Amino acid sequence: MKKILLFVGIISFQSIFSQSFIPAYQSRVNSITQSNINSHLTEFSSYGVKTTGSTNNTNALAWLKTKYVSFGYAASQIVEDPFTVGTTNSKNLVVTKIGSLYPNTFVIICGHFDTIAGPGVNDNGSGISIILEAARILKDVPTEYSIKFINFSGEEQGLNGSQHYVNNIVNASTPKMDIRLVFNIDQVGGKAGQINNTIVCERDESTPTTNNAASATITQELANCTSLYSTLLTTIGPAYSSDYIPFENNNEVITGFYESNVSSFPHTANDTYTNMDPVFVFNVAKAALGALQHFAVASTTILATNETGNDFDNDAVRIFPNPTKDFINIEIKNRNIITYNFVLTDAAGRMILQSKNESKIDVSSFATGTYFGTFTSGEIKLTKKIIISK
Ligand SMILES: [Zn+2]
Numbered sequence: 001m002k003k004i005l006l007f008v009g010i011i012s013f014q015s016i017f018s019q020s021f022i023p024a025y026q027s028r029v030n031s032i033t034q035s036n037i038n039s040h041l042t043e044f045s046s047y048g049v050k051t052t053g054s055t056n057n058t059n060a061l062a063w064l065k066t067k068y069v070s071f072g073y074a075a076s077q078i079v080e081d082p083f084t085v086g087t088t089n090s091k092n093l094v095v096t097k098i099g100s101l102y103p104n105t106f107v108i109i110c111g112h113f114d115t116i117a118g119p120g121v122n123d124n125g126s127g128i129s130i131i132l133e134a135a136r137i138l139k140d141v142p143t144e145y146s147i148k149f150i151n152f153s154g155e156e157q158g159l160n161g162s163q164h165y166v167n168n169i170v171n172a173s174t175p176k177m178d179i180r181l182v183f184n185i186d187q188v189g190g191k192a193g194q195i196n197n198t199i200v201c202e203r204d205e206s207t208p209t210t211n212n213a214a215s216a217t218i219t220q221e222l223a224n225c226t227s228l229y230s231t232l233l234t235t236i237g238p239a240y241s242s243d244y245i246p247f248e249n250n251n252e253v254i255t256g257f258y259e260s261n262v263s264s265f266p267h268t269a270n271d272t273y274t275n276m277d278p279v280f281v282f283n284v285a286k287a288a289l290g291a292l293q294h295f296a297v298a299s300t301t302i303l304a305t306n307e308t309g310n311d312f313d314n315d316a317v318r319i320f321p322n323p324t325k326d327f328i329n330i331e332i333k334n335r336n337i338i339t340y341n342f343v344l345t346d347a348a349g350r351m352i353l354q355s356k357n358e359s360k361i362d363v364s365s366f367a368t369g370t371y372f373g374t375f376t377s378g379e380i381k382l383t384k385k386i387i388i389s390k
Pocket residue numbers: 001002112123124155186187242
């Protein structure tokens with residue numbers, strides 16, 4: 001529900017990085033797929049106008065539950081949070097993953113699934129699709145902090161679901177729920193036919209001001225993670241008019257993502273899949289998952305079975321074969337990539353090979369084992385687990 005305000009962004013300077021690049025985070029980011037994003041968006045669209053309290057709204061909530069179940073979350077982790085505003089009944093859906101070191105401190109990643117006047121594929125099927133991918137990929141990844149994946153309803157009527165959650169869950173818990181930060185994703189679909197390459201990182205610039213400095217810090221970290229784990233550019237802007245605001249008013253620390261090419265279609269029947277940019281959502285998902293791992297302090301060890309060696313292949317580059325015994329080939333698929341570097345590190349993180357603009361790399365002298373190949377070109381950074389097997 002953000003279309004009223006005009007936004008003026010400030011280009012952020014990315015020279016000061018308070019985060020270092022973590023190969024395991026990139027590996028998980030690389031397991032986000034465009035086809036999953038597209039499926040989430042089109043399925044979300046198929047439930048039609050999901051006005052808070054409507055049958056479509058209820059059906060969309062049920063769809064969300066089946067998604068989390070399919071990712072392997074236990075029934076006890078998936079909690080419906082019902083609320084009533086006037087004569088309207090609806091539910092938030094809250095999925096909790098417990099942290100290893102700080103089980104009672106929560107990183108909240110949230111977005112609303114209710115829509116108004118249209119299917120809301122951008123506002124906010126885009127945010128929901130990203131939260132689903134993040135939940136799928138992090139299901140078995142240890143994080144030091146607990147994570148709540150929250151799908152809010154009632155947003156379009158005035159942040160009703162999130163306000164209910166703050167009043168009746170956060171503040172009604174004993175002791176009050178300890179929230180590390182709230183990361184809201186709302187309307188990150190961009191515009192079809194345009195170059196959508198920049199994401200707005202939103203920080204708290206409103207009252208109460210006691211939490212503003214902390215928000216500025218984590219919003220800069222969000223921008224840094226965006227640069228580390230995606231190809232997107234960032235701007236910093238003010239947080240307003242979405243589900244982080246009730247948390248902000250509760251003196252929690254907030255940040256958020258919002259599109260920089262602001263679409264005029266939200267809150268109309270034209271907020272459809274074809275009018276937005278699914279590739280932008282895919283790129284925002286990478287930035288979001290990189291940042292979420294940073295915020296929740298995810299394991300830096302690559303363990304999951306979906307992270308074992310295979311060919312790396314995306315729109316920009318293909319790195320193959322994997323496993324390999326003698327050579328690694330680097331096939332550049334994006335003609336905008338002129339120069340690139342490739343670094344191979346061993347399992348202990350020691351650099352054992354460095355090359356520039358080479359398409360065929362001899363690894364025949366290295367022992368059988370697990371390595372990490374990092375490809376960089378300008379803003380693009382990709383790290384892949386590579387198996388050398390004799
Ligand atoms: Zn929205």
